Amino acid sequence: MADLLGTFEQAVLLAILHLGPEAYGRAILHQVQTSLRRNVSAGSVYTTLDRLEARSLIASALAEGTPARGGRPRRYYKIAAAGMRALDDAHQTITALWKSVPWPAKARSARVRKVAL
Amino acid sequence: MAGQSKVSPGEKGSSMKPRKTAPPPWAEQLLESLLPVRDRQTITGDLREEYLEAILPTTRPLRADLWYLRQLASIASRSLASHFFTSRSLAMHGILLTPLLLASLWTSICGVWLATMESILQHPGYPTRIAIALGVALIGLATILSRFLHLSTRGERWLWIAAVALIALGGYAFVNNLLTSHFEGFVFLLSLSFILQGFLMLAALGWPRAGASSTPPPLAKTTFS
Numbered sequence: 546m547a548d549l550l551g552t553f554e555q556a557v558l559l560a561i562l563h564l565g566p567e568a569y570g571r572a573i574l575h576q577v578q579t580s581l582r583r584n585v586s587a588g589s590v591y592t593t594l595d596r597l598e599a600r601s602l603i604a605s606a607l608a609e610g611t612p613a614r615g616g617r618p619r620r621y622y623k624i625a626a627a628g629m630r631a632l633d634d635a636h637q638t639i640t641a642l643w644k645s646v647p648w649p650a651k652a653r654s655a656r657v658r659k660v661a662l
Numbered sequence: 663m664a665g666q667s668k669v670s671p672g673e674k675g676s677s678m679k680p681r682k683t684a685p686p687p688w689a690e691q692l693l694e695s696l697l698p699v700r701d702r703q704t705i706t707g708d709l710r711e712e713y714l715e716a717i718l719p720t721t722r723p724l725r726a727d728l729w730y731l732r733q734l735a736s737i738a739s740r741s742l743a744s745h746f747f748t749s750r751s752l753a754m755h756g757i758l759l760t761p762l763l764l765a766s767l768w769t770s771i772c773g774v775w776l777a778t779m780e781s782i783l784q785h786p787g788y789p790t791r792i793a794i795a796l797g798v799a800l801i802g803l804a805t806i807l808s809r810f811l812h813l814s815t816r817g818e819r820w821l822w823i824a825a826v827a828l829i830a831l832g833g834y835a836f837v838n839n840l841l842t843s844h845f846e847g848f849v850f851l852l853s854l855s856f857i858l859q860g861f862l863m864l865a866a867l868g869w870p871r872a873g874a875s876s877t878p879p880p881l882a883k884t885t886f887s
Contacts, residue, residue, distance in 0.1 A: 570708040587712075588736030591705055610707050613714050615684070617707025 550635045556581055557593045558632055561603060561622050569608075569619040570594070594622060602628035682723045685713045685730040696738045709733055762866050765859040766802040769828075772852055773799025794831070798856065801828060805863055825863035832856030 550558065560576035561568040574590045597603045603622050610617040624632075684690070690710070694702045709730065718726045776795035780788045801824045836853035839846055 570704060571712050574708075574712075586736035587705075587709060587733045588738075588740040591701065591737060592740040595701075607704070610703075611711070614707035614711045617703045617710065619707065620701075620704040 549638060550631050553577075553589065554593055554597060555632065555635055557590060557597065558602065558624060558628055561624050562632075566621070568622045573622065597628065598622075600627075601625055602631055682718060682726070683714065685710060686727055689727070689730055689734055693734050693737065696734075705737065759866075762859070762862040763806065765855065765862055766805040768802075769852075769855055769859050770799045770802030770806075772855065773797070773802065776852075798828070798831070801825075802859070805859070821863060825860045827860075828856045828863070829860035832858075832860060 556577050557573060560573045560580065563580075564572050564576055570587075570591065573594070574585065574587055577590060578585050594603070594605075598605060602625055604625050605620050605622050607618045607620055610619055690706055693709070694706055697705055713726060713730055717729050721729075773795045777792045777799065780792045780795060801821075804824070805821060832853040832855070834853075835849055836857065839849040839853060
């Protein structure tokens with residue numbers, strides 16, 4: 546199996562998938578913050594984007610900027626075929642892992658602790 | 663000029679403070695200098711857009727500036743860490759990276775120390791020697807900044823010249839020290855350090871590339887291959 550994606554990498558890939566053609570740095574940062582329900586630093590998102598692109602899981606292209614950006618270009622991202630496969634793998638692995646544990650896990654662990662005592 | 667605060671037409675003549683329209687210019691320039699050429703425009707653009715459209719309207723200018731500085735620190739630290747620890751970086755620089763860093767640090771410290779001692783002792787001709795010592799310190803510092811903080815690719819040409827100058831200076835001091843009647847141990851050590859750093863710099867920098875520029879590639883329409 547290829548290297549499994551980390552949680553943050555999955556969050557970034559899913560943000561790109563969710564945003565579709567509007568997936569550029571700032572929008573991805575917002576989407577990741579929304580989906581993880583916490584503040585995320587811009588540095589962590591850009592580093593992850595760089596890493597994912599180096600692994601050919603995503604592709605990027607430049608487009609014209611807006612006046613609010615001082616005319617600076619935007620870099621738009623798109624998931625590559627390898628990225629989709631990696632997301633599928635991650636989803637299947639997580640699903641398979643959780644299948645072996647009855648939900649909610651908390652009740653089970655409490656029962657085990659009780660038996661141990 | 664981009665990055666400067668401007669007054670909107672409606673505010674002319676009023677007692678209101680000029681409304682901020684950009685992050686602190688120095689912070690923006692610092693961020694640009696810390697980023698790889700590929701990301702300079704896009705990431706600073708993203709942050710400026712966020713600053714103007716999301717942060718500044720909801721908080722005080724000082725807090726907005728602090729937000730920008732936090733983002734700067736986060737991006738700079740991660741950029742630095744990834745440069746040191748990614749396999750790509752290690753493959754590119756191989757075993758040269760650590761010796762070059764250590765040699766640059768060493769010569770910088772030596773340069774500052776020599777300049778300090780010369781200014782205290784004030785032997786004849788000391789201003790020239792202070793200038794040379796500070797020049798050496800500056801080269802060491804510039805090497806560290808340029809190689810590890812992505813300062814500029816155009817600056818590499820200057821560093822290439824600086825490397826040759828270091829080798830020449832080290833060689834001159836080495837030969838002179840051998841020929842003189844008073845052999846000085848510290849001159850021997852320093853001259854070898856200069857020569858070593860010069861050669862390490864040349865090896866790490868490679869031959870100066872013709873037409874190398876720090877400007878990003880021209881814009882294309884959003885197309886994905």
